[in-house]
Amino acid sequence: MRQPDRIRVKREPQRGCYDRETIEAILDEALISHLGFAVDGQPFVIPTLHARVDDVVYVHGSSASRMMRQLDAGTPVCLTATIFDGLVLAKSVFNHSVNYRSVVLFGTARAVDDKRAALRALTEQLAPGRWNEARQPTEHELKATSILAFPVDEASAKVRSGPEEDEAEDVDLPVWSGVVPVHLAAEPSEYAWRRVREGRVGPPQE
Numbered sequence: 001m002r003q004p005d006r007i008r009v010k011r012e013p014q015r016g017c018y019d020r021e022t023i024e025a026i027l028d029e030a031l032i033s034h035l036g037f038a039v040d041g042q043p044f045v046i047p048t049l050h051a052r053v054d055d056v057v058y059v060h061g062s063s064a065s066r067m068m069r070q071l072d073a074g075t076p077v078c079l080t081a082t083i084f085d086g087l088v089l090a091k092s093v094f095n096h097s098v099n100y101r102s103v104v105l106f107g108t109a110r111a112v113d114d115k116r117a118a119l120r121a122l123t124e125q126l127a128p129g130r131w132n133e134a135r136q137p138t139e140h141e142l143k144a145t146s147i148l149a150f151p152v153d154e155a156s157a158k159v160r161s162g163p164e165e166d167e168a169e170d171v172d173l174p175v176w177s178g179v180v181p182v183h184l185a186a187e188p189s190e191y192a193w194r195r196v197r198e199g200r201v202g203p204p205q206e
Helices: 020-029 066-072 115-126 139-143
Strands: 033-039 042-048 050-053 056-062 077-089 097-107 145-151 155-160 178-181
Touching: 020 050, 020 077, 020 097, 020 155, 033 056, 033 066, 042 056, 050 115, 056 066, 056 115, 066 145, 097 145, 115 139, 115 145, 139 145
Parallel strands: none
Antiparallel strands: 033 042, 033 077, 050 056, 056 145, 077 097, 077 178, 097 155
16 A cells, blocks of 8 residues: 555654555445545545446546536545444543544546446445345446545554543543444344344445
8 A cells, every 4th residue: 555645644643554454344244435636726625435346446426517527537535434333422522522433545547438337346345245135237227327435545544542531630521421322223123134233234245
């Protein structure tokens, strides 16, 4: 994994992670990512679905999408994904925080020729097994879909875990402090969503 200065975690650098295993695990578990880019000086941040296959991240949209056309033209982009793991309540407002896992990825996109394979990856990331359950896309549907690929070679992760961090002078204050664990949950349904374990939404299951 390349480590140029712009992906170095500068604020709380001890939370920075640059190993591929951590970065890929966060990308695989996160359901939603955001694409940040600028057009004529105007910044945009667009939420999207994504899927990682080996060292590439796929995103998709309409072939008529200005965003997809702009990124396909070589506009630099920043992709971020975040998983919220807990509310960290300290005895002082200043020291409140959250536990989280996040990834920041820089790069430029390329259009994907094999849209069917990439769309399958996106479908399986969201709902493992669904590609073979549902109707396959028609040629018309594939033509209406644009899929871009980003290389995972300039990325970093930032992770905060653990308890609250109270100042010594605050320890005896009569205020509760601690961590409220948070997870994404799925309501019961007739569909056996293979990202759910005991009600919790996690990474895709085989």
